[in-house]
Amino acid sequence: MASFNREFPDTDWYTFRIPGIATALRNIDRKTVLAANGKDGSYHEPSSPITVGGAGMVAAGLWSLAGPVTTDTNAHIVLGAGHSLDYLRILAGHTGASRSMSVPVLPTIPERYAFAYASASNNFAQIARFPGARSIIAITPHNRSTLTALRLRFKTTFAHAGLPEFPKFRVIRVSKSGVVQALHTSRSGAYRDDGFLDLPVSVANVAAYEAAGARQWSNTYVPDQFNVIDTSNYAYFVDFVEEDGAYAFTPNVTLVPGAGTDILRGEMTCASITLLAPQ
C-alpha cells in the first residue's frame, strides 16, 4: 500500500497560455495525491478527522480498528437481527474467552435427610451428617461455553481409624425431561462408575487424606462429553456423595453440624467463549 505519487515535481510544471492553469493543474495533481486510492489501497494519517455524513459508508470487506471507536450520544452499534446468535464476538485469546468462577455450595439439595447445615468452619460451607449422604449443588456455568474444569475446596473434620471409601463427585446435566448425564465417561482414567471422580487428591494414607484438617483442593473434574453448556435445554449440578464404608466418619444426628467432609466452595472454568451474549 502507498499513497499516490506525483507524476512530476512542482518545478517541472510549466506555465500554459491560460493564466493560472499551472496552479490549477498543480492543485488537481495535489488532490489526487491526498485522496485515498480506492483501487490499490493507501495509507494516510489525516491531520484532522475525515467526517462522512450523508449516506454514510458501508464496510463490505474487513474493517480493522487499531484505535478505539467511540459512538456519539444516542448513536448505537446495532447488531443484525437475522440470527439469534448475532452478538459481538470474542476472538480466541481474548481474556474473556475463558472464565473462572466461584461456585457456591449452598443451598444443597439433599437426596435424603442428610445435608442441611452450614458448617462450623464458616457459614458458606456445607457438611454431611451421615456417611454416604448424597447432595446436589446447582451450578451456573457460562451458556454456550465449554466447561473445562471444576474442583471443590474441602477439608476433613473427622479422625479416621483407616481410609474410608472416599467422597466422590461428578458434574451432571439434567434435561427438561429429567434425563441425567454425567459430563465424563464412566471408568475412564481416574473416573469411576457413572462418571464419578474421587474427591481427595492425597489418598496414600489417613494422614494424607485428612491433611490435619487443612483446606484442600479436590481432584479436578475435566468433562469429556456433554461439556458444551446449553442452559436452554439443561440444568447443571455437582453431584456429591459423602465418604462411606467401615472407616467413614461417625454419623451425627443432632442439630450440631455433622462430622463429614466440609465442602467450602467450588471453582469452575468455562472456556471457548465466542460471543458476548447475555447470560
Add this chain to the structure above:
Amino acid sequence: MRRPHVMPGNLWPGRMALSSRKLSALDLYSSELMNFDEGGTFNPIEPIVIGGAGMELGSASEVLGGVTTNPKYGSTDPRIELVDQWPVHAARTITKTISWANCDGFGAQPVYFNESGAVYQTGLAASSGLNIGMIVDGHRLHDGATLVTATFSYRYNGSKPTAIPGGNESVGIARYDRTTDASTALHSAGTAGGIVYSSVFARRDVSTVEDFFAGGNVINLVFTPNQNNVIAKASYYYGFSLQTSIETEALGVKLEFSVPDQRHE
C-alpha cells in the same frame, strides 16, 4: 458512484492540446475526492462502499451515526470481533438483588424460608437470631465493576428487647483470596454515615433500643465500601453474612455497581 475517466487511459496520446472541457472535468472530479491526508467533511449522496481488502482505522475514531451489522451468522459473515478489549461505555449503575436463598444457618442454627423467600427461624431457635452467610455466585459479579453500596434489608420480627442486645447486629462483606481463603475488608475501620465498620463487618450506630428495633419495620443497612471494592474475580471470591441475636427475618441484599464496560454479565 464512481466517476468515469476524463479520457480512457489507453486513449491518451503522447502529445495533445489540453481542452478546457477535460480540464474542467478533472477539476470537478478531483474536487470530489476525499482528502485522506488533511481530513474534511463529506456528505455523499450514496454510501461509500469499501470491499476488497477493507479499511484499517489506525487511530481513535468516532461513529456519529451508529453502525449496523449485516444480519447473518457464520464464520465469514459480517461481525464485530473483540481482540483483547471490551466495549466500554460511560460508567453506569447496575443493581442486583441477592436473595438469601443461597445461604444456610451457621453451626446449630438452621434457617427456613417463607413464601417471599426471606430467611427466618422458628420455634425456640428463633430467639437466638440469625447467623447466615453465602458466597456470591461468580456468574453474578461483573468483573472490573466497583461495588458502590450493598444494602442489607432485614427486620426484627419478634418482640422488642428491653435493651440493645449484647450481640447487637452485624452484616459482613468480604473478598476472599482464591488461593488462601484469607478475607479482606471492603471498608476501613471507623464510623461513617451512621454505620460502624470493623474488620469485614458493619452495624448501625444506634444508641437506643427504639432505634435499634425500628418498630419491627424493615431496616436497610447501607454498607458503603471505601476500599478493595473493584471486583477482581481472577484473584478473589466474595461473600456476605448477617448475624443478629434476636428474632430476625432476613429479606435480601441489594448490590449497586458502577460498571465501566460491557462484559459477560
